[in-house]
Amino acid sequence: MSRVLSIKDMHKTYAGGVHAVRGVSFDVKEGESVAIIGSSGSGKSTVLRCINRLIEPTEGEVRLRGDLINTPNTDINDVRSRIGMVFQSFELFAHLRVIDNVTLGLRYVKGMSKKEAEREALEVLEKVDMLDRKDAFPGNLSGGQKQRVAIARALAMKPEVMLFDEPTSALDPELIGSVLKTIRGLADDGMTMVVVTHEISFARDVADRVIYMDQGIIAETGASSIIESPKTERLKRFLSSITEDD
């Protein structure tokens, strides 16, 4: 299987001097779903944002299908349109209806006509089960519905890889299920994805591979089975702290 994403020795130091990521390397293969877990402040969200350069990595290489994408001359807008991103706090465009949220990228990045874009949008909205609320404003949706629209918005661009940044952290427990179900459906369809998550059970059940990050480095990585039988003391402690919380 070909490598979709390839990250090599990534470092990020924030302006204030915080060294959030200290040399992270991993690959994501076609159709693979990778879960990144770790406690708050471990640098997992930073890694994700460095991939589509919402944050500029200080050092290291990011390759999308073999092409280096963190150079000043990269057409970053093209790269971003090939990488879908879903945010923790949804970030739907509040002034636009659901359907317009989804068609925005299609119309202004891919240059589709309004009609064409709407046809595509209806398709992905159906996939996330949000077709009946297509004319609602985001403010009138529940958290789970918002996140499913956000997924549809990213999906509509037909990305080569999807990045999920803690997609369920801002949701009420009873709403998490519908979003996880949607993401699971995508994984089953063979979508390549990187999911930063606190849902250990989700990582265990859905992810092909789990990366555990601690203090800016990858502390342990392996198949999802490492959650059942962690090798390092750090992951063991992390997992037990989470189960205690539950």
Added chain:
Amino acid sequence: MVETTGPEKNYGSQFGISKLCAVIILAIFVISLPASAQEYRSGWDIVEGGTSSDLFSVQAQDDEIWAFGENGTIIMSTDGGLNWQNYESSISSNLSISDSGFGAFIAAGTDGTVIIKSDSTSPWREISVEVGDGFISGISLTGNSTAVAVGNNGNIWTYDVQTWSNISVGEGDLLDVSFLDSDKGIAVGELGTILFSDDGGGSWDYRDAPTEASNSRIIDVEFFSDIRAYAITDNGEVLKSSRELTTAVGFLWNMQYFESEGGSSNLGVELTSIEIATTNKFLLSGADGYLSMSKDGGNIVNRQIIPVGNSTSFNDIAMIDGFNGVAVGSSGSLLLTERSGEDEQIGFEVMDFSEFGNFVDYSKGMLIDGLFATMNIVIFGIFLGFFLGISLSMMKTSPTTLKEIAQKRSPALIRIFGIVFLVIGIVLLRHLMPIFENLGLDGWEYIYAPIGIINPDGITGDLQFENFLFLILGVSLSLLGMLLISGDGTYKKSTYALGGREINWNPWGVRPLNFIATIYTDIFRNTPLIVQFLFIHFGVQIGALIGDPGAEMLEGSNGLITSFLRDDILSNRACVSAIFALGLNSGAYQCETIRGAISAIPSGQMEAGRSIGLNYMQTMRLIIMPQAIRICIPPMGNEMVNLVLNSSLAMVIGYSELTRKAKLINAVTFQVFWSYGMVLISYFIVTWTLALFLRYLENKTRIPGLGISGGN
């Protein structure tokens, strides 16, 4: 159910507000309607002259007024024309012409009958002249017992030492004569004849009439002063002669063109006489009830309302002074005025400004005019300010730093750019050096240099804005050039230790667009608006720079909007200045308001926009701005209300907006409290309507489910 009733309820309340707005606007129009329907009455009053004979001629001098008419009718008044008495004379001819001067009165009939009254105590005596088959048609005194008369076939008679002598100067009939003193006189006649004498009528020289009048019958001439003489033709033209540099009055004659008649030289009425009140004020009489007056030498001639029927033919007017006068006409008509016959606004005379109703009646029209003037500068000011505000706020929030720009190019290319910039900068600064040296400044005085280099020659020289541009470009390009040359390819900030503290120096973090916008807002927010008004209007004279060429560009277009722009906005220099002062100032403040709203949008929105592949400007335009504008409607409402209120400062540059009108009303009525109080209410209505509209807009554009709002 909830979903269907929700929007309807919402719509209902919005409709309520828009209805309210409509009612208010309608109310303003209704209130303003009566102001435009003004009624006038005649400035002439009928007086009883005690005769029903036609009166042909009237003269006023000192305390006496004499009027002459058919069959030797003579009436006189000694109380300014209020009471008249009949003067019994033995004359039976029609006395159609007369003159006064040198303390004497003279009157004559066409058949040669002439009577003279040498001073106020002596009686009338007859000094008739033999004219044979001919006639005399004009007479003028050249002393208290000397006169000149003109008549048919160029005949001129002079009366001196109790005898008449006669000369003839040509073929055409002469129709009138007028002497300024005992020497200088003008005679006029048919076929545009104009004659001039400067020896009391002994000899005459021809003068050229304007070509337009070369075939006209010039029937009346008035030699008013050393600087002005007027004449009229019977078909409604006025000729004017002025002293021009070294040329005396009477040499050059010009047609008067009437602005009030669309630039025509013909009034379109049969004129009978002209009476000069002051150098630039004259009255005209004519057939069919025609009386008119011009206060500006004939540019605008206003026909006057008369208190008698239009069948009256007015034959002559005599002014006692600049305002009081008498007009005479057919069937003994005798009119008296105290205001040069000018129409009176009804109620004006009786208007008592100590009564509030009268005061409001008088001032509301002016206030409405002022209101429209205010609205003009406010609306255009808001548009200009909003455009500037949006542009500047986008510039201010632009994240692109010098580092990002530099990183995309190779270090060698950046160095080359640096050298080029430095060279251009130094060349520009060198160009300015001599101008700086000529300013003659020392030490700290150089803070005023920017003003000096724009206008080095003062009021006699041109404004050289390019110098200011060169200064800014020169300094910034030199600095930028030096920075680029020093670039090492990493563009990192440098840290220095100074007195035990760390100093961070990061020129690469400068955001160029932000820098430019900051200079602009700093200038406009740190100087008083009233000074900006004065500087822009009197200093920059933006009306001449932008307004005049703009008006010229729209010359000849007849569109509703373009002709409004041309006539009401661009041609009015004070208006253009006011719009720019308000707009440029408001733009600086609106920029900060919009910038604040942009910062209030969560950074995730920008990230979300960028993450689907939109570029920075697309994200700003499609995602950030639409939400930011909604957020900043309430503070922008503040800004706009401020702009309306600040527009009152336009009075300092002479723009007649609301506040200035209040000052004018106060100057007439002396009702200080009422004048300024009415203006307060007028401003309140405008800003309150604006606030209502903004509230409506806020409701209309609210995003369902977003934000905390006090309303539904």
